[in-house]
Amino acid sequence: MRGHDYEERITIRCLACGKEQELSPRLMVCSYCGGPLEIEPDVSRISISDFLKIRSMWRYRPVLPMGDFVEPITLGEGATPLIRLRNIERILGIKELYAKIEGANPTGSFKDRGMSLAVSIANSYGYPEFIVASTGNTAASASAYGARAGKRVTVVLPRGYVADGKLFQSILHGARILYVDGSFDDALSKVIDDLSRSSTLYPLNSINPWRLEGQKTVAYEIAEDLRELDAIFLPVGNGGNIYAVYKGFAEAIKMGIMNRMPRIFGVQAKGASPIYTGWNLGGRDLKPVNRPETIATAIRIGRPANWLKAFKAVRESKGFFLSVDDTDILASQRMLAKLEGVGCEPASAASLAGLIKLVDEGIIDKDQRIVIILTGHSLKDPIAR
Numbered sequence: 001m002r003g004h005d006y007e008e009r010i011t012i013r014c015l016a017c018g019k020e021q022e023l024s025p026r027l028m029v030c031s032y033c034g035g036p037l038e039i040e041p042d043v044s045r046i047s048i049s050d051f052l053k054i055r056s057m058w059r060y061r062p063v064l065p066m067g068d069f070v071e072p073i074t075l076g077e078g079a080t081p082l083i084r085l086r087n088i089e090r091i092l093g094i095k096e097l098y099a100k101i102e103g104a105n106p107t108g109s110f111k112d113r114g115m116s117l118a119v120s121i122a123n124s125y126g127y128p129e130f131i132v133a134s135t136g137n138t139a140a141s142a143s144a145y146g147a148r149a150g151k152r153v154t155v156v157l158p159r160g161y162v163a164d165g166k167l168f169q170s171i172l173h174g175a176r177i178l179y180v181d182g183s184f185d186d187a188l189s190k191v192i193d194d195l196s197r198s199s200t201l202y203p204l205n206s207i208n209p210w211r212l213e214g215q216k217t218v219a220y221e222i223a224e225d226l227r228e229l230d231a232i233f234l235p236v237g238n239g240g241n242i243y244a245v246y247k248g249f250a251e252a253i254k255m256g257i258m259n260r261m262p263r264i265f266g267v268q269a270k271g272a273s274p275i276y277t278g279w280n281l282g283g284r285d286l287k288p289v290n291r292p293e294t295i296a297t298a299i300r301i302g303r304p305a306n307w308l309k310a311f312k313a314v315r316e317s318k319g320f321f322l323s324v325d326d327t328d329i330l331a332s333q334r335m336l337a338k339l340e341g342v343g344c345e346p347a348s349a350a351s352l353a354g355l356i357k358l359v360d361e362g363i364i365d366k367d368q369r370i371v372i373i374l375t376g377h378s379l380k381d382p383i384a385r
């Protein structure tokens with residue numbers, strides 16, 4: 001512990017005998033009398049202006065497209081940790097590797113960023129009722145933010161393919177749950193159908209561009225933390241988030257927060273890879289999958305609505321799409337958990353599985369600064385393993 005300047009800013013003292021102790025992370029009780037210890041940082045040397053003004057994605061309100069009249073419906077989303085993965089770095093031989101922990105959002109996934117913004121806007125325009133098709137996380141998020149706004153929320157889910165943690169959240173927050181037999185694609189078709197029959201229903205799917213505006217804030221946060229990175233990996237289902245990330249970086253570059261666009265790599269699960277296959281067939285269209293299958297149920301999507309946006313993100317950033325096996329997804333999930341103490345749901349681990357695949361194939365330069373986005377919390381899906 002010697003040599004760290006925080007030693008000068010922190011004292012550790014016994015509450016019982018008052019004796020100051022030598023700073024040590026393993027010191028639990030007073031080394032003189034066994035009494036309880038108190039840690040005292042020297043706050044007199046810190047000013048309140050050193051703290052961020054808003055600790056959430058609403059810090060970026062000036063770049064969020066909405067009028068001043070919009071009242072944020074917020075649960076403190078965003079401002080998630082970006083952490084270095086030194087153990088995996090060493091194993092893969094990568095210079096710098098970071099994970100953006102989006103599972104740290106209020107309902108445990110990146111969806112909260114977009115949901116907060118879209119629900120705030122819809123609420124300020126007086127829509128009484130929300131609807132959303134989902135593989136689980138969007139539903140959980142819409143249910144929570146809808147509840148906070150006092151709205152009726154309907155979630156349309158593929159029967160039998162929503163992870164327990166996500167389903168529990170929708171139930172807990174009081175959403176009305178409808179099931180379709182089939183996949184997310186069938187659920188989305190139902191939502192689009194219902195929308196055409198009602199002018200008061202408000203859609204919270206990522207076909208809603210306002211949601212993606214909220215999701216772009218993750219890129220602003222990474223840009224502020226790193227200023228420069230070479231590559232970023234994220235899982236792709238419907239294709240909205242990858243575009244949101246690209247858009248956020250493009251804006252951050254324009255604003256001078258970031259130096260250049262990183263290559264963006266979109267990772268799909270092999271049994272549900274319509275964007276990856278379409279990209280490899282020339283990149284002009286997606287290749288729909290009629291019965292998508294993967295253990296990563298979050299990205300079990302066969303006809304992604306945002307494929308065009310996803311293509312643009314990857315094309316403009318000079319990245320590409322790749323697909324990974326379920327076994328590699330699960331192995332990556334375990335690697336993060338066991339080597340780094342980082343828990344994430346299977347879909348999120350596709351990011352790392354994609355990176356490992358490119359490292360193994362010698363396609364990616366290891367002398368780089370790379371970020372993987374971990375989109376959802378491990379407790380979302382405690383069954384898949």
Ligand code: F0G
Nearest residue numbers: 134135137138237238239240241375376
């Ligand atoms: N990771 C997780 C954990 C997700 O829940 C999703 C999408 C994605 C990645 C992919 O993001 O669709 O923007 O490409 N989940 C949606 C949902 C489909 O309904 O929760 P995308």
